[in-house]
Amino acid sequence: MATLIQQIINGLSLGSIYALIAVGYSLVYSILMFSNFAHGGFLIIGGYLCYFALNSAGFNIWVAGFGALIGAGFAAVATERLTYKPIRERTSVTLYLLIASMGMNIVIENIFVIVAGGRFRALPPVIPTTPVHLFGNATTSALDLISLVTAFVFLGGLQLFLTKTKWGLAIRAAACDLRVAGLMGVNTSKLISIVFFVAGLLAAVGGIFLSVRYTLYPQLGMITIKAFVAAVIGGLGSLPGAVVGSLILGLAEMLTAGFLSSQLRDLVVFSLLVITLIVRPTGLFGKDVKEKV
């Protein structure tokens, strides 16, 4: 029993890290309808910026953290302006964007391989990782609780923005037809930049959390593939879906590893992805708009 509780806690805490990242995926998907695999890249940009600001420039954590968020936000905007925008203007096939984003991810990762080297860096425990005892033997770390709360705060804010403001509506309209959204008076370039800025910011938050929880190295962005799977399971484009999907995925992983076999955990993750798509292509919370003939 104690083990079960501990594994559930482990699962939720892993899920909360996924959630932070998955929300970013979903946000970009909700406007441009493509899966931005460069998200992992933004994440490590955030992580390294924070690391260098703390260690080389000697800033305090608040300044460093803030700088990292802004920096990653701008990196995301730059990526969008330099690579996605020209593609979007030439073709409407979103798969090209997807491939370009994978390319960007490789580029960013390897820029850090070259400039920061293959060494592992650890952020000082700016976010406390001390064990927190819940009930009995069950433990989690303070970091996990903070990351869960952060994920919910961002999610709530974004959700309100998207559903309650006219800019949110504009985002959804732009998602379906950028040109026509322009004809409605929406400055779509600016709108998209804002979305990417927020996505970059979210990625940086995820990057800092991940660097503290694990360690900082150029391939750290790889973990985002799980967050991506979570976003799909929850329903791409749905922010609550992203969070729910993440928690489900975290639980599935930990329970598989804990009670079946740790080798099978990724198999379970990807099988869940495939099964979800077959049963409900738009995920748990995605809405299914059928094409009219």
Add this chain to the structure above:
Amino acid sequence: MTAILELDNLNKFFGGVHAVRDVSFSLEKGELAGLIGPNGAGKTTIFNLITGVYPLDSGHIVSNGKEINGLRTCDAVGLGIARTFQNLRLFKGSTVLENVMTAGQRHHRYSFLEAATHLGRWKKTEKTIRDEAMEYLEKVNLAKDADRMAGTLPYGHQRRLEIARALALRPELLLLDEPAAGMNPEEVQALNGLIVGIHKEFDLTILVIEHHMELVMEICPHVVCLNFGAVIAEGPPEEIQGNPEVLKAYLGEEVE
């Protein structure tokens, strides 16, 4: 004479919307009939039901005496049914000629092995398919555009290409969904001629949805009018034009 198509009490719901309501009518072989009705009356939906694009909620569709409810879309052609679309659905990445060949090839066979090697019957068969497709293009007056990409044709021409593609299937029953949409009066006139022409030449049964009354009233001896998913009038054009319900729901008071 037997009915080539019989609709018997068709019903279709989309969520709360009762899009098709107890619709029954039938088409005799060789008829040229019009289907009219206000926007959202359910006309396109009826085409979609006949061709199996949407499943039927209740009722029967009988073609040549055979019940074809729950037909798979791809089996419609096998029963001799072809259609065009309200929103053009051409193969935009293929040439005009290829569009028609794609339809026409079903009447000619060669084996997979021949396809993979271009040996045997391949060459001869391909030539036949091509020649036939050219004939259909000439019918709709597009032969000169055979090598253009389908998507670059002007709108009105694309509509005619859809008709040629449907004809190449050699159907018995042709369903046309707003073939004159976006055409100017001049072109509508030409289209009238085309429809009447193919109707005769290919011995077709045609059901056409249109909002251009100058087309329907001129060429369709049999007109069905829908409103809110239900048939409100059926008969020859003169009768329909004078039907007060049709006037009120669809044509507006004064009709010339």
Add this chain to the structure above:
Amino acid sequence: EETVKIGYLAALTGDWAAYGQTEKNTAQLAVDEINAKGGIDGRKVELVVYDFRGRQEDAVNAVRRLLEEDKVSAIVGANASGINIATAALVNRAEVPQIGTVSTNPMVTVDRKGKVRPYSFRICFTDPYQGKLIAWFAAKELGKTKAAVLYDIASDYAQGLREFFIKSFEEYGGETVADEAFKGAQDVDFRAQLTKIREAGADVLVLPNMGKEMALIMKQARELGMDDLVFVGGDGYAEFMWEIAGKSMENSYWINHVSPSDPNMAKFFEDYEAKYNDECKEFVNGILGYDAMYWLFDAIDRADSTDSVKIAQALADTKDLQLHHATITMDEFHNPLNKDGIVLIAKDGKGQFFKKIKPE
């Protein structure tokens, strides 16, 4: 004058970059030293280093290139059994010798049928012995009875060492209460396995893996509140682990090939520092990479030829060769005989010599 081309297979990027960068540096140091002395019997040495990013696929490609394009006389590296096993077929077909630096799995030098691979060599001890060292240390020196193993299923080395350890530990009367796996280079979260280990009541956790994963495991174990668990690791010990695991590293034990305070190596450390302005942090790889080069120089000298077949013969015939860290003699399976087992302890932020052990 004829030069000798030697290939070096190093992980310069990826998870193992710290190990590989050090090896590359020490190999270059050895080459510079020998060339400064006029080369081997007048033959200058040329070093060709390729990165394999910690992946077999890249290693295989790099070796192909060394063999086909650079036509090297011998290859040194890599620093992991899996890499050497993957490349063994190639070098043996091409008849070019390859020396593994810390590649400890038996399969590095023998094939699936148990026959020695004529062109594969190593300078370190093997895992049956290492497994025994770990088991002896845990059972006899630390007095532990309930061991847990958490090993990398993607690694030939980890799978082998786990097996050898468990066998020996049971022979010494201990019990393996948890035997958990993960996937190296992919997994970063080990809390599920650690929870099971905690539940099993293990008193020692044996880590036969590469550095990054071991560091993350130790860190997460302490975060789960597993404060009393003692860590005993294999020869994957690396200084870069401190950066990841921090204080969680303190008081862990590591079975290894060499000691950082070996007086015979003092000059090496000095020279390294002078040349690279950096202390040779990953000293295990540093020392073994350095001596592997010297071993090869000696073999070339004895073969008196740049012909790879003759060099391989000379390597196989090595007997009582005095290198810097040890004196080596090859056995019939191309493994050096009677190498020391050294225990390091992680203390005050670095790895320190703890003791030398010799299990019965």
Add this chain to the structure above:
Amino acid sequence: MSAYAEGIFILLLINAIAAMGVSLLTGFTGIFTLGHAAYLALGSYTTAILTLDYGIAWLPAVLAGGIVAMVVGYLIGLPTLKLMGDYYAIASIGLAESIRLILENWQSLTNGARGLAGIDTFTTLPVALSFFIVMAIVAFCLINGRFGRSLKACRDDHVAAALLGFDVAKIRVASLSISALYCGLAGGLYAGFISFIQPMMFDMLKSTEMTAVVVFGGLGSMSGCILGTTVITMVTELFRPISQYRMLIYGLVLVLVMVLRPEGMMGQHEIGGLLKRLFRRGGDRS
């Protein structure tokens, strides 16, 4: 030719066979995949296991690899190819990872994540070249003619295609199966070239590369995909010695290809067609 140049040429031919498979599916049927490395994996594992453990000769082993990939492609296609657009692409990531993970976990057969070493290197230049020529002829024949037209119909408008009597699901599955066959054969040849295989070699990066190559060459152009493969294989192989930069350059190439020429090098055209046109124009002038 030096042994090294020959090696690159063999690799190029193998990659081109795989690219033709992906091109058939993505370029001509309009189904984007991000998981075709899985079929490469199936082909190479089948070939490797048959030659290593069962002592079967390489040629039947390679053919068996192709067939295994094709059968798996067929079985996978049945339930998943009803997914359209992005959703199939995402599903293919999941499917490919699942296959890779099964290979990784089936230790008794595949030696798990550690991979299989010591595969006979039977893929010599003549072998690769003969396979390439045969497969290329078949591919070109298939796309010119009724099969090619039906693929394109399903690609451009699946509803209209269905109403022309095409069983879209069946055609999509057929296209995937043939495409898997190509990749399976390429995988078998690859195993016989590289001599060592490991599940990690067939990861998402590899799948993306396979699709990117085809996009680079031009969707809907067979000769384009061969050209694309040539360029990308050359670029990445040339930069292999400076491996830190190799991946960076590879990533940049992917991005630049998408940014500068999303329609690909050849657009929808075939080299033959372009030459013909050029020739005709030249003729007009004179």
Add this chain to the structure above:
Amino acid sequence: MDGKKPLLSVRGLEVSYGAIKALLGVDLDVYEGEIVSVIGANGAGKSTLMNAIMGDVARQAGEVSLDGKPLSSKSFQVVHQGVSLSPEGRKVFAPLTVEENLMMGAFPRQDRLEIHRTLAHVFELFPRLEERRQQYAGTLSGGEQQMLAIGRALMSTPRVLLLDEPSLGLAPIVIKDIFKELKTINEGGMTILLVEQNARQALMLSHRAYVLQTGRVIMEGPSKELLANPEVEAAYLGTGHH
């Protein structure tokens, strides 16, 4: 109109798509309070003209101005300057509901209360839309989508409303209603530029008209005169009904 300055003025407008020249120097004026129609055969460049005014396709040469001030070359700014378009082929936001589509039309406006009044007005004009308020626009019938597109353009209460083939696919009775409504809103002060295949009705409604042929204005004048012109009659009005 003599002496008055035009509200919307187009001078020497040229547009091409790659090698295809779609507009070759078009001049056109629309005065405050007018309805002006543009007629012409398929491919004459009517839609291109509308899109170029909006800045939705790039203008290669020429000037477009509103009230003497140049119109931006970015469509979203043009909307804020007071011109909006109901584009050819509906272009509704398929995954948004009918109501959300209409609210998008009101995007440039700030006056919440007034917006709801306009919404009520659109619903009055197209009761079908009110019934389908929460339906996804993509599942509407062709004609319903057309109504939505027109309604959406009305929602921005522009100074100049551009309509590209508003009657496409609509039932005769709805066309009549719409033309009536256009007259009413025009009388309420909105200036309208209208492109129609249904030339006769367009000419009957509008004050002035332009005839476009392969990218050039070949005729212009008061609609009444054009209606009576035998050339126009032969080429654009057809002989059939209406």
